[in-house]
Amino acid sequence: MTDIGELPGWTHVYSGKVRDLYVPTKLMTDDDSWTGDPLATSPVVLVVASDRVSAFDHLLEPPIPGKGAMLTALTHWWFDELPEVPNHLAHPLDDRLEALELPEVPDAVADRATLCRTLDMFPIECVVRGYLTGSGYKEYVETGAIGGFPLPAGLGDGDRLPEPIYTPAWKAPMGQHDENISYERTVELVGDVVAAQLRELSLEVFASASKKAEERGLILADTKFEFGADRATGIVTLADEVLTSDSSRYWDAAAYATGTTPAERMASFDKQIVRNWLAANWDQQGRPPVLPDEIVEQTADRYRELLDRLRG
Known part of the structure; x- marks a missing residue:
């Protein structure tokens, strides 16, 4: 389900509907103590938001251009707006992480990647x-x-x-x-x-x-x-x-x-446009149809408008 493959210095360990998770490759290979479930043992995880879109428990085609970057930017903006709430962002100067000499976040995913401390x-x-x-x-x-x-x-x-x-x-x-x-x-x-x-x-x-x-x-x-x-x-x-x-x-x-x-009253800034189109054009049997270009564009515009309005 990942759309970017492996990243230099990072090993892909999991894909959800939208996000791909990576851990530092060195922590999986340099020391036997890091064997087993990498998400249970690695102190950090790189979360990469993809452009994938899902509805009615199905992944759809094509993806929404820029969606991953917009979701990531909005999450980071909200974390900045809520400084009183502890969050999982990993800071390179954190004493627990500095000694790990973590690999750089690759430029190819920098705008949609978040370096996080792993939590229980x-x-x-x-x-x-x-x-x-x-x-x-x-x-x-x-x-x-x-x-x-x-x-x-x-x-x-x-x-x-x-x-x-x-x-x-x-x-x-x-x-x-x-x-x-x-x-x-x-x-x-x-x-x-x-x-x-x-x-x-x-x-x-x-x-x-x-x-x-x-x-x-x-x-x-x-x-x-x-x-x-x-x-x-x-x-x-x-x-x-x-x-x-x-x-x-x-x-x-x-x-x-x-x-x-x-x-009109409750037009939401999300993928409701996609849900509405699918509900009108698919009986939820078999593979869902390919989304038309105009539905993809309208959805991307709604994501972008919300980000722009919140950030001012």
């Missing part, structure tokens, strides 16, 4: 919703709640919630679907102390990010975070992509206030 990741997707829409709205219509969290009656698609809610999900193994779970289930998975930290941090980051988005004429409707424990200190640390078009739902505040249809 928690199997929880920390979802925060400020507005009722998407899968949350469907669950609300059926049950009057989301993840066991009861909501007031009479809410419609796109309505603002009385206050943001934390609705975690269990991160399923590769090839399986994530599963919405109750807060009590997160306690069973990670313990009561960590579960409380995940909820508190998620709501705090969402509140701060929502305010910054509002200042730029944007609504942060919902998002998901991932956290892990720092292997040296145990501190709960923000990881992976943060508040990007792939992990979050943003709407234009002016369109939300004046739009006359749901499509």
